[in-house]
Amino acid sequence: MTQADTESVADAPRGNWVDSWAPAPTRPYLRMIRADRPIGTWLLLWPCWWSTALAAVAAGDRLPNLWYLALFAIGAFVMRGAGCVYNDIVDQDVDAAVARTRSRPLPSGQVSETAAKIFMLALAFTGFLVLIQFNPFTIVLGIASLGIVAVYPFMKRITHWPQAVLGLAFSWGALMGWAAVFGRLDLAPVLLYAACMAWTIGYDTIYAHQDKEDDALIGLKSTALKFGERTKPWMVLFYGLAIAGIAAAGLLAGSGPVFLVGLALGAAHLGWQIMTLDVNDGDNCLKRFRSNRDFGAIIFIALVAEAALSV
Template sequence: MSEASERVADSVGNWVDDLAPDWSRPYLRLARFDRPIGAWLLLLPCWWSAALAGIADGRVGPRIDHLALFFVGAFVMRGAGCTWNDIVDRNLDGSVARTRSRPIPSGRVSVVQATAFMAALALVGLAVLLQFNWFTVATGLASLGVVAIYPFMKRITYWPQVVLGLAFSWGALMGWPAVFGRIDLSPVLLYAGSIVWVIAYDTIYAHQDREDDVLIGIKSTARLFAERTPTILAAFYTAAVTLIGAAAFTAGAGVVFALGLAAFAGHLAWQVRRLDIDDSDLCLMLFKSNRDAGLILFAALTLDALVQHWW
């Protein structure tokens, strides 16, 4: 199998393909380091929660050390989660055009090698987690059950995106207790808002595989919503903005955040207006744009803390 044929369709042109040693590339692809968008989307609720705690605690902003730890943790744990997903889905991935070149179905990495790699990533994630207080450690460990069951959900329900939302939004429950050692109403509202955000953006992503999913019997909200997707996404995105806004204002956010929330809402509205569920390239682009939407929200929370601290 040629080097080019081993690249997943949406990972062409990245540092793994261009710079990484040949022996490491299958493992880096297994962890999706060639496609970091998923790690960013896992990271952003962590950063939102840390910034939210900064507002509530009267700090100048989120703790820099916490942001750095969450950054490392998100990338390695997303890698571990993707490896687990590929182990579980190795037979299904071989039947889907976009995923048959992944390292396990293509034969570049064995299941045993993938399992060992996943364990190594998980140990790095544990080392990061142990830098926080024990309440935060326990909260982080509680997420593993959700992560473990996610790959199986697409076989039994048209709502696997809900379980993905529970897993990918868990960071909303992490940044706050890292500061306060407890979970209050604000992070719970943030978690709920992030869940509906994840359901919406992953529905966009799932439209890339809709036809293949029908053939192999995989369920998703993309199949469930079908032509109604834009209308339903608008409802989910509205709920996300409402819940995230409630979380921030409950924590004491002010005008600067409100302006940023409006920009966040505008970005989500733009996605809904642009969406064409039959255009796979556009679906991928809109899905990836959620990193920018999330960074807008993080900047709004951080700047609000700064302004409130100094003024």
């Protein structure tokens, strides 16, 4: 076993680019921001891109604003990274007690807490530079999300619904894309935000099933523990709410048959997740969780196609 292998994080894909190609001194920092596991960036980015595409449909534009899409991509990467470092600082003692997370750079001693804090501030400052490229309303809206981000890591200590708080934070982009285009909020992005919250609760419940035994032993809470063997009916509820909310937002913005066909494909994908989910198989849960990147792509393509074909 090579040194790169021994330093790898337990739940990172084997042979990922960080382990294989990144210079050795950068690897702990890239692992802290989950660069070896980009799914979190995708899940933070999709609501931003959906909202930007939804605004294009409402405005009668043929394409979403490409500059905004690029800004959101950079912002999602750095702010997801900053959030991961913050969570690791708060949770380092907890992570050391969980099999899946004890190999992370902070609990394993690869990075000091001081270095992690400096790194987090640098990432947050980069995110701020991205944010100030938008209009004043969007800047204020983006800053307003920081309170939710700050409290999230503590929620699993006090409630079985930390996934709902994650939904509040990870879905914020559903408001941001529309605000960037119009400089205001309307009902359509608010419905999209609610839909994204339901989607987040669903996919993060799947993710949390990987840690449920360790969480129970150390006294942490999650929807995975709350739902237990009844997770699938709860998934039907939350994924159903997500599809209904996305549909309502799309129709309110002026979407038509092209969008609805794409949404039906997305609903089928979520149905596949539920039907094939095995909450007692960690690998199964991780694969279904990661497949939400594909769901995000389906919805985005449906909105882009609707904008392009309906003008």
